[in-house]
Amino acid sequence: MTSLSSASMLGTRTALVTTVLTGRHVLGWPCLSPRSQWRLVHCCRSLGRQAPTPEVTSSETNAKGNVDKTYTGQQRDVILHLLNTASESQLDCVKELQGKKAASIVQYREENGLFQDLNTLHQVPQFQSTLIHKVCTSILNYSAKADGNVMAKFLKPDIPLCKLRGANSIVSIVFGLKKLAWVHIDCTMTVKEWQQQECFHFMKGKHLPELYLEDISLVVTQIPQADFYILERPAVSNQNSSLFPVLLHLRTVEAMLYCLLNPRLLEKQQHCVFSMNRNTVGKHFEIMVGESRTSGVDIVQRLIQAAIAAPKPRVNFSPELIHQYRHQLQARGQNRNEEMCDALLQAVTFYELVSF
Structure with missing residues (x-):
């Protein structure tokens, strides 16, 4: 049955x-x-x-073959230029390339060379026809707005990119548990001043605001005038309760710097202090390991060496700064001056993203 x-x-x-x-x-x-x-x-x-297999395969084949034909020659040049020249952090500014997709583009370039045409995007893992068309359209929209109307997505709060491009100089500031470092750099990528300050009241006792104000006010009096001040945004997760004292410390320092460096905010109704995510710098210099960023001391040492020997260095230093820091920065040990190195890398990232 x-x-x-x-x-x-x-x-x-x-x-x-x-x-x-x-x-x-x-x-x-x-x-x-x-x-x-x-x-x-x-x-x-x-x-x-x-039964469905021939129809799907045919459709996919047609889609792959028509990617280049979908766009004009000028549009293809714009898309390919960005895909072949942009760093991971620059690609991350494009809406449809944020996250792992930007990393996949960079990885493909490193392993296979530059993209010769748009059809090559099909060889990037996880890039299907629908996503490829979205990516290409997003790149064209991003490039169309790059005349100054687009907001700088790598900084908070938002600001039009055209205003950032008009900056003659910036001060990049990074702070840790005991130190606060800054670098003053102009639009020619010349380092004008590079220092750090020990803050003795940091992480002492009960996070008393008057002690924080005393230390940070002293540092602010030494920071030179600039068009913009770029702060490193703390990367400590608020999900880990054991790290809450560290997060509270970093947020307190950040808030005080916003206030002290931007005293005429209400009068001008315009920010001159911004925060940049720490991982944005890590992606730009390709020093990320998973979701964490590694030390940038070695990169800074190479930048200093290039300023001495290379005909067109990425960053220019005065002879005094080269003499002072050439042998002072250490990749190992307790006196690595990580904050100083991070401040310089953040400044370089700012200018290179803005020029991009």
Whole structure:
């Protein structure tokens, strides 16, 4: 009884499959032997699996072949230029390339070379036809707004990119548990001043605001005037309760710097103090390991060495600063001056993202 019931159910399912695939009803089904019914079921199932395959494959092939034809030559040049020249942090500014997609583009370039045409995007893992068209459109929209109307997405609060491009100089500031470092750099990528200050009241006792104000006010009096001040945004997670004292400390320092460096905010109704995510710098210099950023001391040492030997260095230093810091920065040990190195890397990231 059970076997007859099962065969009857299989017959119903097979009839439905055959009806869908052929558009005809199955005649004489009850007259077939159980073995013949089983063979028909097997054929229908195979047919049901194989029927859609040619249509999907054809569609995908057409989509792949038409990516380049979808855009004009000028549009293709714009898209390919960005895909082949932008760093991971620059790609991350494009809406449809944020996150792992930007990293996939950079990884493909490193392993296979530059993109020769838009169809090559199909070779990037996880890049399907629909996503590729979205990416290309997003790049064109981003480039169309790059005349100054687009907001700088790598800084908070938002600011038009055209205003950032008009900056003659900036001060990049990074603070840790015991130190506050800053670098003053102009639009020619010349370091004008580079210092750090020990803050003795940091992380002492109960986070008394008057002690924080005393230390930070003293530092602010030494920071030179600039068009913009860029602070490193703390990267400590608020989900870990054991790190709450550290997060409270960093947020307190950040808030006081916003107030002390921007005294005429209400009068001018315009910010001159902004925060940049620490991982934005890490992605720009490719010093990320997973979700964490590694030390940038080695990179800064190479920047200093290039300023001495290279004809067109990435960053320019005065002879005094080169003499002072050439042998002072250490990649290992307790006196690595991490805050100073991070401040410089943040300043370079700012100018290179703005010029991009």
